[in-house]
Amino acid sequence: MPDVQSTVVEFVNKLRKRKIEGSQATAKCTVELLRSVISYQRVPHANQAAALIDAVKAVGQQLVAANPVELAVGNVVRRVLHIIREEDLSLTTAAMAGLDLLDASDDDDVDNCKGIGYPAMSAAVVAAAARSTLRPPSLQTLLEGTPESATVPYTSSSGADSESKTADKSSLTRKLKHDVIEGVNQLIHEIAGCHEQIAEQAIEHIHQNEVILTLGSSRTVLEFLCAAKEKKRSFRVFVAEGAPRYQGHLLAKELVARGLQTTVITDSAVFAMISRVNMVIIGAHAVMANGGVIGPVGVNMAALAAKKHAVPFVVLAGSHKLCPLYPHNPEVLLNELRSPSELLDFGEFSDCLDSGAGSGSLQVVNPTFDYVPPNLVSLFITDTGGHNPSYMYRLIADYYSADDLVM
Amino acid sequence: MESRRNPRAVVDPKVRQVGFFTSSQPDSSSSQLQQPDPISASASSPPVSTISPSGNSLSPVMIPPPRHNSSDAFPLRNAVVASAVSPSSFSYSSRRDFPDGSTTASPGRHSRGSFVKSSVPVASSLPGIGMDSMAAAKSSSVPASGLTTVSVVTMPPGLSEKASGMEVESDHKKNSKPLKEKTTKAERRAIQEAQRAAKAAAKVDGGKGPAVTSASVASTSAKAARPAKPTSQKNDVAVAAGAAEKKGGPSEKDRKKDAPHPRMQYDDESRVVKAKRRAVVKQTEAKNRVELFRHLPQYEHGTQLPDLETKFFQLDPMHPAVYKVGLQYLSGDISGGNARCIAMLHAFQEVVKDYSTPPEKNLNRDMTAKISSYVSFLIECRPLSISMGNAIRFVKNRIAKLPITLSESEAKAALQSDIERFINDKIIGADTVIVKHAVSKIRDGDVLLTYGSPTAVEMVLLHAHELRKKFRVLVVDSRPKLEGQLLLRRLIKRGINCTYTHINAISYIMHEVTKVFLGASSVLSNGTVYSRVGTACVAMVASAFRVPVLVCCEAYKFHERVQLDSICSNELGDPNAISKVHGREDINYLDGLTNNANLQFLNLMYDATPSDYISMIITDYGMVPPTSVPVIVREYQKEHLLV
DSSP: OOHHHHHHHHHHHHHHHTOOSSSSHHHHHHHHHHHHHHHHOOOSSOOHHHHHHHHHHHHHHHHHOOOOTTHHHHHHHHHHHHHHHHHHHHHHHHHHHHHHHHHHOOHHHHHHHSSSSHHHHHHHHHHHHHHHHHSSOOHHHHHHOOHHHHHHHHHHHHHHHTTTOTHHHHHHHHHHHHHHHHHHHHHHHHHHHHHHHHHTTHHHHOOOOOOOEEEEEHHHHHHHHHHHHHHHHHOOEEEOOOOOTTTTHHHHHHHTTTTTTEEOOOOGGGHHHTTTTTTEEOOOSOTOOOOOOOETHHHHHHHHHHHHOOOOOOEEEGGGGOOOOOHHHHHHTOEEEEEEETOOOOOHHHHHHHTTTTTEEEEEEBSSSSEEGGGOOOOEEEETTTEEEHHHHHHHHHSSGGGOOOO | OOTTTTHHHHHHHHHHHHHHHHSSSSSHHHHHHHHHHHHHHHHHHHHHHSSOGGSSSSSSOOOOOOSSSSSHHHHHHSHHHHHHHHHHTTTHHSSSOHHHHHHTTTTOHHHHHHHHHHHHHHHTOOGGGGGGHHHHHHHHHHHHHHHHHHHHTOOOHHHHHHHHHTTTHHHHHHHHGGGGGGGGGHHHHHHHHHHHHHHHHHHHTTSHHHHHHHHHHHHHHHHHHHGTTTOOOOOHHHHHHHHHHHHHHHHHHHHHHHHOOOOTTTHHHHHHHHHHOSSSOOOOSSOOOOOGGGGGGOOTSSSSHHHHHHTTTTTTSSSSSHHHHHHHHHHHHSSSHHHHHHHHHEEEEHHHTTTOOTOOOOOHHHHHHHHHHHHHHHHHHHHOOOOHHHHHHHHHHHHHHHHHTTHHHHHHHHHHHHHHHHHIIIIIIIIHHHHHHHHHHHTTEEEEEEESSHHHHHHHHHHHHHHHHHEEEEEEEEEETOOOHHHHHHHHHHHHHEEEEGGGHHHHHGGGGGGGEEOOOEEESOOOEEEEHHHHHHHHHHTTTTTOEEEEGGGGGGSSEEEEEESSOOOBBBHHHHSTTTOOOOTTTTTTOOTTTOOOOOOOEEEEEEEEGOOOEEEEEEEGGGGGHHHHHHHHHHHHHHH
């Protein structure tokens, strides 16, 4: 336990100092950390799921606070919580099924009518719980008045607890934790493999002699383009260099190394070139629930230009980038200002910076991210396939439990 | 259709018939007439100016040239008066294909008289040309026409020359006015059609039946010339010139001559090779080029400068001032539309000052040729901006319009003062007017955004600051030139509060902006603003955020060209400026890849901003919407030609 605590602190510090860059790397680190948190978490006999959830939430809150702009952290924490809830639920339902079998031998008609009696009541609760964990609260659960968010884990686990008092208590305890860790491992695998999943679809979207514009550097985009290249498509890529970080140079280097026809352009030439471009492909930093995209700075400009020229604007996003939150003023609130030294050499302008002697003041703005509203996005390609921006909220609901939206 | 057009149909068919039935090729021939005309005329103009008219009597194409262009007109002055006058009397025919105009003219006056006489019967016996209705009218007017031709001949030679050629159309126009009482519209139109038909016929049967057709033309032209008689004064000439301008024929050619040559397309290999042979600057072409921009020149930068510098003292034909300016363009020491233009004009002033007409040469022609050769040198150094093209057009126009009566020193002085005036009025004066207009749009509390380092906008900001307006400036910059840093420094020095950012962050800062001020390299007549690359992005984002976009641009930078994209004509900068990031040694991903066949760098210099992003263009003629640009272009150019 103490070493888990220290790794958490270490990771929080890394996040705070922005040592980890890229949503995929962050997501991977986060999920690995959470796995160790879960495996070292001592689970009480009663209410194990709640204990796990509390532990994960506590760590998750620290992580999110460390870098609130890196939405992938929050996403992964919510995913893990969701896994815990789901595993717990499936265990409960399995237990219920066993119980139902017992009950059925006792009393058939009671079970059939489901009107009265404890087991039937419990089944209804389980059904409600199943609904509530899988998707946002439905009208039916609201009408039934079951206070699901607080009680469902409790009732289900307590139910399981009470049912399996005798023999399989300890095995069930281990089973939940084991299942959760299994699920988290799957998540790790998924995050690691999202590039391949997305890249597989490349061939369906890129045709011969296509001209593609991209901006900044994204591993997903790189894999996507290379996958199409491997399938013997020949096309041309324009890379906007993405000042002031010049990640475009990095991407161009990788593309050239893989034998793609690459042209590096300045960011200012995006509008000039967009009329000759067939498709804009961008790697997202995060995808919001409304279908808006947070991407590298300059993306909004490219999206507007693409809209003007009716060029499809395609966003590639692994599922860990799907964020269940709705943005408000994301350009400012979900943004981060980097060092001015990337834009101006301090030495050259130091004489201007002291605002005495009648000279004006100088501010330098260097944001990291840009927000693209959903109406400018033509298509999202995630590891589950292509989606419209208007569908993103629904896709996101599959990955997260409604209870975890606010951590 | 019939029922609706009935009243017209009564008059019209006759006229139409004329056009269609005369020549084997119908209307198309008449419309084509406009086209071949200037060409044949231009082909023939040099011989005419030097050789006496009788020399070209054989060829039907060698007609007296349209002397609307003064450069053509002046040499003629030196010719024999009689020969010079004679074509003028055939003012109409001289412009069109009138094969034996010169033939008959050369012997002298009496021969012309005979010619006119001979034309009478022929004209009247021309039903085959479909002039049945016209012929009668014309034959009746023939005696008069005979008179008029003579009367025109008696005009003072200088006047007649100027009036010649050009006033063809105007004559015709003018005569239609006094004739109004006599002839109906249909009749007048019939005359026109007949003339066209006659010309077409003349073309068709070449030397064979020129007498017939020309005769008919002569009669009409004679008729046309009549009203010109009483008003053959100087103002008449001016009016004629103006009128002629309106019509397609001569003004078309005029414009073609004035306008800078069509841009060289660098994907045309044979022409590139030809151009290279002529070139002073031996530029090495960049190897790794973007396919889309093959039509633009792209050279390896920085290789030829030392070589050219050593040539400085050996270069014979080049004027040192021009050479210096050219090298400054090449090295990038002078940049910015106004600065480049002013530097060029100052160099031309030097040229004019040091100019002396070589023996047996004409000042106007020789100097125009000289300027042209200098301009092509400057193009080799760096492609001309549109504003420079306009300035060159102005200079050439002034040279061409120099009155021949001036002595060399007077002409030079006039030219120098003209150039000076252009700089003062059109560039410096225009900027002060723009500043005055633009400052009225700045209010206290404004947050103004500007992109790059436009000189006009800088003046506006500084002036507004002097007026103690309280505002903040956002300077947006972009790679690779980072011109905004220079502007930023200057603004801060003057005490203006500034925020600096790069173009990618434009949508982050656009929320706080209240107005966007942009500069322009040129404004094209479809309202497109051709400017530093990135301007279009800024304007687009601004209009997406509903922020007004104001473009400050002097009217001399307006051009009648239209452009829809930034690809067809543009300028390519040094590609290596992209791979290396100035002052950021950590960005070195692309080192050593510059010669990779798969990797290209595209350094565009300009882009075209669609007019729908522009709220207003501030010029020296006031603040106008982009839709008004063609109007200003028209008005401005008229002024340009006539001043």
